Amino acid sequence: MSPPVPLPQTMKQLLQPSVQSTRLILTTAPVPIPTAPDDVLIHVAAAAPCAGELLWAKNFPDSVPADKEMVPCQDLAGTVVQSSPSSSSPFKPGDRVFCRVDASRAGTAREYALAKVSELALIPEGLGWVEAAATPLSALTAWQALFVRGTLDVAGLTGEGEAVEKNKGKRVLVTGAAGGVGSWAVQLASLAGAGAVVAVCGAGKEDAVRKLGATEVVDYTQTSIEEWVAADPAAREVDFVFDVVGGKTLAGCWRAVREGGALISVNTPPDMVRPAGLEKxxxxxxxxxxxxxxxxxxxVAELIRAGKVRPTVDSVxxxxxxxxxxxxVESGHTNGKIVIKVGAEEV
Structure with missing residues (x-):
């Protein structure tokens, strides 16, 4: 049981007053109290918004509880304050932690936020608040897309063994490669030993994605994915596409993936944009x-600690x-994550 910690009665927080509008207000609210056995109260240093999140409740009402307190931003970095009296949490007051809070609950754009034990991880030494807040959603999405849902073997991250040889035989294409999720996917695919990492990104971002590990770059402002692969299908088709963009970009990825390959998207079900008449x-x-x-x-934190990967921050x-x-965030033209400084800690 964590010792009691003096807390203020109220805190600053962002609130979305109506799910029918993306308007936000900065207001005050009572500091939340950890009551469930797996609750942990965090003093938030920094939070990170996600593109499109202010439309989730309107567009996907079945996925957002009607009684959810509409505080945006699900990613946080901060300090553990206390746990529920009935908790056996391994996280202690003063621990520096980061996480993504499940989207069914109030977000983290507030001075104090509740997280679940299962969501938390310790921030690796040497990673500041801003970079820590920029990590959870992007890194988790890329990790799960590549190694849980996708076809790369996570054991390849060790740099040795059969998994490395297995991954070496795969060509991977990542859309939105310079963004928050995409930049992680490029790093992790490269680190896992993928034979090729094709980064699809905008103009002026080639050097950045190559530094992350991309072996080939497609500037979608100059060349569509369809045009790029059509120039040399035998050499350019890929085994695995990870898409974060959707729409025409994802439709083009159907031309790039080879027969028997894999298409994974966190934007749109790939079959919804399959080109008509495509026999593949x-x-x-x-x-x-x-x-x-x-x-x-x-x-992911262990890889960061070892200096093998790093979050990419657009602005604070x-x-x-x-x-x-x-x-x-909503401009769609970022190089990495947007981070909001919330607490008084030096970030």
Whole structure:
């Protein structure tokens, strides 16, 4: 049982007053109290928004509880304050932690937030608040897409053994490769030993994605995926596509994936945009929603600690400039994650 910690009665938080509008307000609210056995109260240092999140409740009402307190941002980095009196949490007051809070619950754009034990991981030494807040959603999504849902063998991350040889035979294509999720996917696919990592990104981002591990780059502003693969299908077709963009980009990926390959998207079910008349059978075609698993995040943290991967941060915004932060997120033109400074800690 954690010792009692003096807490303020109220805190600052962002709130979405109506799910029919993306308007946010900065307001005050009571500090939440950890009551469930797996609750952990976190003093939030930084949080990170996600593109499209202010439309989730409107567009997917069945996936968002009607009684959810509409606080945005599901990613946080902060300090453990206390756990539920009945908790046997391994996380102690003062621990620096990060996580993604499940989207069915209030988010983390608030000075104090509740997380579940299963969602949390310790921040690796040397990683600051901003980079830590930029990590959970992006890293978890890429990890699960490549190694849980996809066809790369996670054991390849060790750099030795049969998994390395297995992964070496795979060509992987990542859309949105310079963004928050895509930049992680490029790093992890490269680290796992993929034979080729094709990064699809915008103009001026080639050097950045090559530094992350991309072996080939497609500038979608100059060349469509269809045009790129048509120039040399035998050499350019890929075994595995990981898409974060959807729409025409994902439709183009059907031309790039080879017969029997895999199409994984976190934007749109791939079959919804399959080109009419395309006669190609893939081994796997699926859409998934990330699971906020602290166990996966702890594995990512170990790679960060070892200096093998690193989050990519586009920009950092003061809490009071939340509107500009969300505008930047929704622009669709970021190099990594947007982070909002929430707490008073030096970030």
């Amino acid at each position: 059978e893939v081994g796997k075609s699926l859409f998934f929603i990330v699971e906020p698993l602290g166990s996966n995040l702890a594995e 915004w003061p809490f009071e400039q939340f509107e500009k932060a969300f505008e930047k």
